[in-house]
Amino acid sequence: MKHLLSLIAASLLAFSFASAQQPQTPEExxxxxMEYIDKExxxxxxxxKMEYWQEFYADSVLVHDFHAMQDELKELQASKVTNAxxxxxxxxxxxENIYNAFHKFxxxxxxxxxxxxxxxxxKKARDKRAEKALKAAAELKNGxx
Numbered sequence: 001m002k003h004l005l006s007l008i009a010a011s012l013l014a015f016s017f018a019s020a021q022q023p024q025t026p027e028e029x030x031x032x033x034m035e036y037i038d039k040e041x042x043x044x045x046x047x048x049k050m051e052y053w054q055e056f057y058a059d060s061v062l063v064h065d066f067h068a069m070q071d072e073l074k075e076l077q078a079s080k081v082t083n084a085x086x087x088x089x090x091x092x093x094x095x096e097n098i099y100n101a102f103h104k105f106x107x108x109x110x111x112x113x114x115x116x117x118x119x120x121x122x123k124k125a126r127d128k129r130a131e132k133a134l135k136a137a138a139e140l141k142n143g144x145x
Contacts, residue, residue: 033070037062047117048110061101069094089133092126099123 024032041059044050050058072090081087099119106114115123 033066034063037066044114048106048113050106050110054105054110057105058102061098065094065098065101085133088129092129095122096126 037059040062041055044058045055048054069090072094073087076086076090099122102114102119103111
């Protein structure tokens with residue numbers, strides 16, 4: 001899971017600083033993302049001793065959710081959003097989707113290993129950020145009381 005969050009952070013930084021450094025073509029970005037996903041599926045498969053059909057699901061989930069996340073991050077960037085919390089919310093949304101999808105196809109032992117591998121810690125951090133955002137929204141709704 002650390003690797004997933006690293007990719008998320010790296011993709012966010014790549015979008016934010018693309019103009020300051022050598023620009024990557026969309027093809028290069030796509031190739032880099034697909035290479036990362038392939039490596040992540042292989043790592044998960046080896047760590048969790050996945051069946052071939054589980055590898056297929058893991059690959060499908062990561063491909064879909066990472067592309068969807070990238071699309072949302074690009075929309076924020078195109079809208080000139082500077083609030084880092086909004087970028088974090090997008091990352092958390094798609095990380096949560098990945099977490100929930102993996103729970104559906106991993107068996108009990110694999111799920112325990114997945115959680116011990118960092119997914120539980122990441123989930124706790126996401127939940128904590130979500131709770132903080134809800135409290136802030138409630139305070140705004142109540143006039144800051």
